[in-house]
Amino acid sequence: MAEQGDADGAVRVSGSYDFTAPAEVVFGVLTDPDRTSRWLPRGMNTASASREQVRIRVGERVHPYGVKVVTDHLELQWHSLDSTGLHGTAQVDDAPAGGSVVRAEVVVPAGLADERQVRDLLAETMAHLQRDVSDNFNAG
Numbered sequence: 668m669a670e671q672g673d674a675d676g677a678v679r680v681s682g683s684y685d686f687t688a689p690a691e692v693v694f695g696v697l698t699d700p701d702r703t704s705r706w707l708p709r710g711m712n713t714a715s716a717s718r719e720q721v722r723i724r725v726g727e728r729v730h731p732y733g734v735k736v737v738t739d740h741l742e743l744q745w746h747s748l749d750s751t752g753l754h755g756t757a758q759v760d761d762a763p764a765g766g767s768v769v770r771a772e773v774v775v776p777a778g779l780a781d782e783r784q785v786r787d788l789l790a791e792t793m794a795h796l797q798r799d800v801s802d803n804f805n806a807g
Contacts, residue, residue, distance in 0.1 A: 676777030677752075680785045683770050684793040686759075688804040690767035694741045694759045696800045697769070706796040708788045720748070752776040769793065 686693045696702055700716035707713070707723065714722040714729045723730045731748040746754035755773040762768045771793065775785050 678775045678777070678780065678782050678785050679772065680775075680782065680789055681770070681772040682786075682789060682793070683768050684797065685762065686767045686769065686797060686800055687765075688767060688800050689765055690741055690759045690761045692804050693767050693769060693796075693800050694743075696803050697743055697757060697759065697796065698736050702799060702803075705799045706792055708791040708795070721745075751779060753779070769796070 696706075698718070700713075700718060700721065703716050703721055704712040711723055711725050714724045716722070717734075718736055719734055721732050721734055723732065730751065730753075732745045732753075733748050735744040736742075737744065741759040743757045744754075745756075753773070753775055755771065757769055757771040759767050759769050771789060773785055773789050780788075
């Protein structure tokens with residue numbers, strides 16, 4: 668997991684996460700709007716979701732995000748549609764022995780969250796995604 672601050676003070680957190688399922692399976696779960704709530708961190712869920720936009724509920728607040736699915740590169744891009752400026756990407760690549768790896772990056776504007784909080788939320792998200800992919804892959 669790497670973090671760095673941008674010139675404007677934004678926190679950029681990235682990491683690579685191993686999956687035992689093929690890249691296409693992981694990407695399918697990652698981009699399925701009906702599964703989004705399953706892999707979000709605790710305390711967050713979807714108010715609504717489509718392939719182009721997801722609205723995430725955190726407590727009483729709802730945050731809209733634009734979503735772009737780049738199927739040719741097995742990449743998901745997202746960005747806030749409100750004034751927060753949050754954005755990120757997740758790209759799924761093949762790995763040895765039929766598995767895959769997700770390379771994820773989250774960029775949080777200065778003052779919105781500290782590095783540890785962003786790192787913990789990304790790790791929790793990937794753990795939930797790993798569990799959901801495993802459940803989906805093993806179910807056949």
